[in-house]
Amino acid sequence: MSGAGGNATQQLRLARHHHRNQRQSHYSHTSFTSTDNQNVRCSPFATYLPTNTPNRVVFALLIINKAGGLVYNRTFAPGLQKLDGNDYLILAGTFHGIHAISRQINPAPAAQHLPGYRRPPTTGLESLESSHFRLTCFQTPTGVKFLLFTSPEQPNTEVVVRRCYEIYGDYVMKNPFYSMEMPIRVEKFDRALGGYLVRP
């Protein structure tokens, strides 16, 4: 198991840099067909998620590419209204726009800094609360947005959404047959996400 853990650590580290220009080198020593990471719940990174909390519900995960198109859409638990595919596409486009606007209407004053200080880039909408669900949005440096719909009681949603990003890095970005900006149809990604987010 220690070998699998080491491999997973390496994959994680590499996944964080997947947007850099190193993807070619990944293929030489990362085997996405190996059985090491097939069951993600065995991975050492899943240990911070308690498995026996009843109100921990993840409703759905949406992935929006940098152009505002919906590339992945999956429901894990009932709780949200059923929408058809077209409505999800419209929702993704709308959210993409709102995210950009919410960055522009920032009313917070710019703090005084020493010359040479580089301000961190302003982020758009990160978390939305309604009376039935909570939406956590995580935008990667490359502009891909991960939208996680959970119950309002769900703690640590930022951690969960980042772990989804890691799974995306492992199984989608390292898949040589995946074409960028296109809908994600990767079976191992589906299985890994299911293993992580679906509660028995």
Added chain:
Amino acid sequence: MSVYAFFIFDRHTECIYTKRWAPVPPPQQPPTTNGYARGATDASILARKALKAEDDAKLIFGTVFSLRRMVRQLGGEDDQFLSYRTAEYKLHYFETPTQLKFLMLTDTRVGNMRTALHQIWATLYVEYVVKSPLSPAEHPKGVGVANELFDGGLESFIASLFAPQ
């Protein structure tokens, strides 16, 4: 904890009240010798600022309107949009049954402000605007909302909420 702005929108999507708690502006530049040119630039800066405030209100309304629709679509008809947060600010939202929308922009450390917005509606807006014999039933361009009592009441209420500990 600090508050940045407060808005009321009526059911015709119009902004009928705005209040901003502006941060302290940076020190003015020293006066130039050409008084005429300086006056002109001041006027244009003021005009641009007013335009920006108006645009901001429209952008905020558009954002909230879309989010509200999105929340209804996903959570069902009885779901209500409560707030959203970015890394820099947080927007709190409260809608009355008459579709009057109360919005507040604060920093991110502020907790749930829904009860505070409800209180502004129930104890300030209803008392000083709705019950005012001088104010019309609708408020096109904010007529009758920004009266002295409402303004002062809101000011002191917000000051008591965000009082320095």
